[in-house]
């Protein structure tokens with residue numbers, strides 16, 4: 001960490017970036033880092049490879065973060081040579097940074113990585129990876145403290161956002177005592193946590209909640225209530241005036257049921273194309289391995305796949321295969337908890 005701080009101390013113009021489809025951790029930690037650099041008199045610009053999500057835009061606005069959104073295309077005059085340092089936060093792999101590798105081919109500056117993911121590539125000049133950290137925001141908070149940068153209330157809020165986004169508001173198993181100690185420190189620095197909760201969990205568009213209520217009526221419980229299946233038809237979006245992203249957290253709802261081990265959502269996208277199938281598991285079934293037979297993938301507890309054809313055809317294939325898998329494994333052997 002000190003090596004990263006040394007590099008940053010010598011920098012004049014830092015380009016900060018993070019993974020595509022940035023989440024609360026990516027945005028909160030880059031925003032706090034940009035503000036921290038500015039406090040040290042170092043100019044910082046954030047490169048966003050996807051649009052700034054409306055849900056989290058407030059943190060960039062409140063910290064007045066200077067950012068460049070290249071989702072719709074890179075500006076013709078973009079030059080990496082305008083910067084002497086590249087700081088990548090919350091990822092360490094090129095696949096999460098589309099378009100950046102080529103533009104860095106002749107970059108003479110330093111490439112730094114601050115991350116908490118296991119998957120890494122070795123292209124950085126200096127790298128600080130802590131896979132025990134619940135969020136990149138935990139590492140950024142430590143870095144700012146070691147560097148002697150005092151947190152403003154809004155910087156503290158940005159870091160709190162980063163941490164609650166990656167821990168499901170301290171619910172997931174990545175939450176550790178250090179996470180809670182840091183949360184306390186961020187509250188002491190003035191993070192407005194109740195306001196943050198409302199912004200993240202109680203600021204949805206009505207269409208989203210209406211669509212979720214609508215789609216829940218399709219819920220089926222199969223295999224002795226161990227498998228939950230929901231279907232989203234194109235017409236559902238039209239009926240509820242909803243968009244494709246509005247189905248995001250729907251798949252978690254059936255997991256509230258004690259007996260449900262796997263939740264599946266079959267989604268006929270409003271834009272057309274293949275049927276998108278999402279899978280979630282409480283851990284007894286490895287849904288990533290299951291998804292592989294259909295060319296999909298993901299994590300043991302959260303995976304996805306796509307199937308060409310109608311929703312009915314996708315249903316037959318995927319629900320058929322999952323039913324067979326569950327019935328062939330009546331005990332639902334638990335996964336290795338480390339997976």
Ligand SMILES: [Mn+2]
Pocket residue numbers: 025026090116134135136166
């Ligand atoms: Mn993260």
